[in-house]
Amino acid sequence: GQNIDQPTEMTATEGAIVQINCTYQTSGFNGLFWYQQHAGEAPTFLSYNVLDGLEEKGRFSSFLSRSKGYSYLLLKELQMKDSASYLCAVRDGSGYSTLTFGKGTMLLVSP
C-alpha cells in the first residue's frame, strides 16, 4: 500500500521562509512531485524529484531523501499569493505514471 503524510496546516508571515515536510511509504518509488492548489482551482505542478538532493526553482526548492522516504518543499520570500494547499505526490514502482497524493498542507501567509 501507499502512505503519504504531510502536516494539515501551516501558517507563516509574508517575507519569511517555510518548509513543508512529506514522508512516504510506497511499493517502490519512481519520483516525488509537489503541486500547488489554490482554493477552487486545479493543482498546478511545482517540482519533481527522482534522485536524492535539492532541486531549486526560483523561490521554491524541493528536497528528496529516498533512503528516509522524506521530502520537503521550501518556500522563500513568502508572498500573500502563496497561500494555498501544497500537495505531495508519489509515483510508485509499478512503471505507471499515476500519482498517489497526500492530503495536502494548507499554508496561510499573513501580512
Added chain:
Amino acid sequence: DTAVSQTPKYLVTQMGNDKSIKCEQNLGHDTMYWYKQDSKKFLKIMFSYNNKELIINETVPNRFSPKSPDKAHLNLHINSLELGDSAVYFCASSQDITGGNTIYFGEGSWLTVV
C-alpha cells in the same frame, strides 16, 4: 488555449440521476486520468487510460463508467448518483504512461448531489 478542459464546471443534480462530465486535452498526450477530490481535499485516482485503453481502475463503484472515444478525450459517466458522490472531479493528462512525466490537471468539475 486551455490544455486540459472539462465541462461542466459546476453541476447540481438530484440523487438517482445519471450525469456525464466531459474532458478534452490538446497537449497531444497519450494518457488521461480521472481524479476525485473529496470534501477533505484528498485527491484520489479513479481511472487511467492510455491510448483509449483502460490501464488503471481503482476501487470505484461500477456506477462510474469512463469512456475514451479517442486519446484526446476521456469522459466520465455516473449512474444513479448518490449523496456521497458530491466532490470535485479532476481530469488530467500526461505524455504517456511511463514514470517521469508530469501530470497536468483540468480546472475541475464541482458535482453536488442533493
